[in-house]
Amino acid sequence: MRATLLQIDVDQRESVASRRDRVAAMVRAHADADLVVLPELWPVGAFAAEDFAAEAETADGGPTAEVMSAAARDAGVWLHAGSIVERDVVGGELFNTSLLFSPDGDLAAVYRKIHRFGFDQGEAVLMSSGHDIVTARVPGTVLGLATCYDLRFPEQFRLLLDAGAQTLVVPAGWPARRLAHWRLLVRARAVESQAYVLACGTAGTHAGVEQAGHSMIVDPWGEIVAEAGPAEQALSAEVDVFRVDVTRADFPVLRDRVLGVPTPKPR
Template identity: 60%
Template sequence: MRVSLIQLEVDLSVPAADRLAEAAELVRGRAGDHLVVLPELWLAGGWDYARWDEDAEALDGPTARTMADAARDAGVWLHAGSIVELGPDGAHYNTSLLIGPDGLRRAAYRKIHRFGFDSGEAALMGPGDEIVTCPTPFGTIGLATCYDLRFPEMFRLLLDQGTEVLVVPAAWPARRVEHWRLFARARAVENQVFVLACNTAGEQAGLAQGGHSMVVDPWGEILAEAGTGFQVLTAEIDTALVAKTRADFPVLKDRRLGR
């Protein structure tokens, strides 16, 4: 299968409507791919907290509708990154959306681990409480977001729900980009899954973003890696390698804890 990670350079000085239209056209340009992935909070900004009240929207809001149209037009599965969701309870959530090639939402995941140590996202967003996976024609996708990568116990739960391809949108800063690269590979190796890790580029609220989106195979090999600017990173993956890796090196059979 062919996957594309669209490493957007998030420029919050550009009107959100223009950036939304541009992202939709980039998705439409990926016709022929099987799965396309966008980064975390690419429209509202992962670090510009002052915008979140203004940019919060429902799961069926303008971002979701625009991305659904783009996925349908391109005929692709689309992980549309994440939005600031305005929940029915009035709280905000960092929520990622998985859309099918028919334009229907197939899954939504509210980020469980919020960054900020009691400030920023941790104070302004509600926590998710569900492990989310979704069956697709090319394997079961498991959903996680950015800071989640630091919590390996979450990925064991995703593994136990059948995950074969892990999709991780992010707004990971440049100053910790080596952690990003390390964790993406570690989660692939320890769970014997593909990891599609899509980061942002550019600068948000004065904070340089790390880029280095990656496609990692179940052995931890980096099949493709972006630089630090805007880039569409495309790779061919064979999801049959997940079962083969687990058969050739059946380390998961020796688990004793957490099951």
């Protein structure tokens, strides 16, 4: 499986509509990929909390969903379109919501971020928390969906593992000042889950917060397959999905779990 992470520079001088069109063109330019991944909240900026309400949209049929659906269909790729500020059509709540599109442009999975960042400000007070562990089967592997701050909560990744995840997809808007934590946590989630991690961050500075960039593709042994720098970049690599089963068979650490979590049954 060829994976491409699009590390988008979120510049607030660029309109959201213009950025949607620019990113859609980038997706279409990577039709050689099987899976394309975008960052967290790239339409508005992960730290641009003052714009969340104004830029909120629906997950199915909103402007970002429509543009990304068309881009996935045109490129013929699976597209994890990062996340958007979603406004729930029933209760009006805001969520940090990830969208996965099939090569036909169909909305294949939706994940509402469970762990909200901000410590009583920003996302933590403006958005509601999701509650569902979400996986999605794509050709050759099972994706487990998480977002940014979720990386700091390994129990969520254990639940994804138990749900069958083999490749963990983590869009993010991670601050540059905590780059060391990003690089550590992405590799830790790969090692403990014996899974690939595709971690796609943003570049640039938005709402005064410099972004870390350094999107990464990490294998089930925790080795970095590919890593971006701090600027906008397309990062591509071949992901050998069979290495997940090989790693878990050769070093069967997961079968020794004893803390009340059931051991995943062989598929």
